[in-house]
Amino acid sequence: MKPDPRATILSRRRFLTLSGQGALLAGGLALSAGAWLPRWALAEPDLASRLLRMGRDIYPHEAIADRYYLEPLQPLLEEQREMIDAGLAALDRRARATHGRDYVAIEDERERVALLREIEDGEFFQSVRNTLVVGLYDNPELWEPHFGYEGSSWEKGGYLNRGFNDLVIDWL
C-alpha cells in the first residue's frame, strides 16, 4: 500500500510540530519520522508512541519498521478507542506507581515486559495482542523479506520444481 505523499507531508508537518513531545519519550521510543506512518499515528504521535512501544514489547522484531505495528491497530482504535485510552492510562498509572514514570519512559525492556505481564489477562492487552498477531504476521509485505515465508505458490506452479526437496542436511 503506497501512502498518499501529499497527505503524508501535511501530516508529517503536523507531526514535527508535535515532535518535541516525541523527543521527551526518548527513554521509550521515538516514532521514526522518515518512515511511512499511518495517518492516525501522525495525527496522534503520543498515542502512536505508546502503542508502538507496547506492540514492540509484545512482538519484538527490531528489523520490522514501525508502520507494520501501527497500521493494523487502526480498526481497533476506531472501534474501541475508549478501551484503548483507558488501558493505556491504567498501564501508565501502574508504571508510575512502581517506577515513577510512564510506561514508555521506562528504559529497561525487562521492567516494561514485567508490567505487561501483570495486565496480560486483561481485555486491553489481549485486544492489542490479538490485533497484532494477525496484523503483523498476516502481512505479505513482511513474509519473504523478514521471515523467509513465500506465501501463495499455486500461481507459480507450487514448489515441485522450485525447491520443495532441495535441502541437503550438511550440518551434522
Next chain:
Amino acid sequence: MSGKFSHDDDSVVVIVGSGAGGGTLAHALAKRGINSVVLEAGKRYRMEDIENDEWEMFKKISWLDERITAGPRQLTETFPNLPAWIVKGVGGSTIHWAGVALRFQPHEFRLHSEAGDIAGANLLDWPISYEELEPYYVQAERHMGVTGESTGMPYHQWNNNFKVLAEGAKRVGYQKLRAGPMAINTQAYDDRPQCMQAGFCMQGCRFGAKWSTMYTDIPRAEASGHCEVRPNAMALQIEHDANGRATGVVYADGEGNLQRQKARVVCVAGNSIESPRLLLNSHSSLFPDGLANSSGQVGRNYMTHATACVFGVMPKPVHMHRGTTFAGIISDEARLDRSRGFVGGYTLEVMSLGVPFFAKFMDPSNGGWGRDITSALDKYDHLSGVWICGEDLPMEDNGITLHDTRKDQYGLPVPIVYKGDHPNDEVLRRHGQAQATKCYEAVGAERTFLVPDFPTSHNVGTNRMSARAADGVVNKWGQTHDIDNLFVSDGSQFTTSGAENPTLTIVALALRQAEHIAERMQRREL
C-alpha cells in the same frame, strides 16, 4: 445434470452432510442407481475460490457458527468458541483435510479386548474387525487415489520438512518412515492432476490433486442424475412416524425458510458435533432423549486424538512451507505396547504451518508473547514441525450437549463441546512430545519447543458403533440400533479413535454402508 427431487418424494435417501461420509455415500449410492438428496449446511465453492492464504481460507470455509468449548483443557480458554476446525461447505472437511490416508491397525478395532477395562475410560471394541473392513480400505484407497499398493502410485518424494524429521528419527532408531500413504496424487489419477507441492493442503487444494468430495464424489453423483445436492440447507430435525421410523428431514434453506424433505432412509453425516446435535435436537414425545438414544450414548465418547506439536529450529533454512502440509509419517510408536506407560499408540506426522498460523498457534495462551515467541518466528524458515496423532480414550462425559438458552441463527440450541483428557492421553502426549523432541535434537536442532493442540479437525465417536444396543448408537453397518432406516455415516460412528487420521476409515465405512443400504433396499427391508 442435477436430479430434482420433490420435497414429497419419499423414495429418496436423505443424506445430511457432503464430506468424507456423506459425499462418498451419495456417490456410491448413485452408482447403484439409488436416488439421494444431500442437505449441506454450507455453500458451494469453486476451484477459483481456493486461495493459498491461511486466514482468508479460514474465514471463507470454516464452520464458524457459535459453539462453546468446554472442559478442563487449554482450548476452553484459547478458543472458547472454536472447539473444532472443520468446514462448512459442499465437500465438508475433505476440503481442509491434509490427505494422510492411514488404515487403522487390526488391534485398534479391539482395543478393549487387548487392554482390558481402564478406569475412567468407556472403552469398547468395534463390532467389526480389521479383516471385515480391509476390502473396503482397498476400495477406498482406489477411490480416493491413495499413494501405495492399492493404486500403484508411488509415495511422494520427501520434502525438506520430512527430510529433517526423518534424519532425526533414524538417529533415534525409528524405522517406519514413509512419505505416505496420502490421498494426494503423485501422478495424474482419476481425472485429477499430480500434486504440484504447493503447500496449503489444509486451505483446499487449488489443483485438485488431493482427494476431496468437493470436486470428485459430489459433482459425479450429481452428474449421474441420481443425486441432488442442496447447499445452504441446514438440517434442523429428523422426523419420524408413530412407529418410530424416520420419515424425513426438516431444514432451513438459504432464505431461512423451513422445508421438509421426505425420505425412505436418512443418513446423518454432519461430523461429530453436528451429527449428535441433530439427533438430540430431533427429540419427540416418542423419543424424549433424542433419536436413536435409547443407550444414552448419543453425543458421548467424543474423541479428538491426543495431540500436540513439536517444532525444531534447525541450523539452516528448511522452508517447511514448501510441499504438502503433512508430508511424512513415522509409525514406530503406533503399536500397542503398554511398557511405555500408556494404552494405544501414536503416529508422528511431519507438518508445516505458514507464518500467519504459526504465529497464532505457537502459543495462543494469554502469556504467549514476547521474545520467546518472536525469536522462533524470526527463524521461521529454519523451522521443522511434527504433529502427534495419538489414541484418545473414550470417556462418557466427553461430548456434545445442548445449551439451555443460547440459540444459533437457526434457532437451535448452541452445542457445548466438552472434552477433558484421560490420564492415559496425558502420558501418551508427553511421550510423544519427548520422542519428537529427541528426533529434532538428534538432527541438530538449536532449539525445540512444544506447541499446544489447536482446534481439532479430528472429531470422532459421538454416535459410536457397538455390538449391543445398550453400549452405543449404531451397529456394524452404521444403522442406528433404535431406528431401522436411520444411519450414521461419518466419523461419529467410531468406537475408538485409533492412532490414525480418520478420513480413510470414514470413506471405507461409507462405501461399505452404501453397499449394505443398496442390498437392504433391494430386499425391500428398507
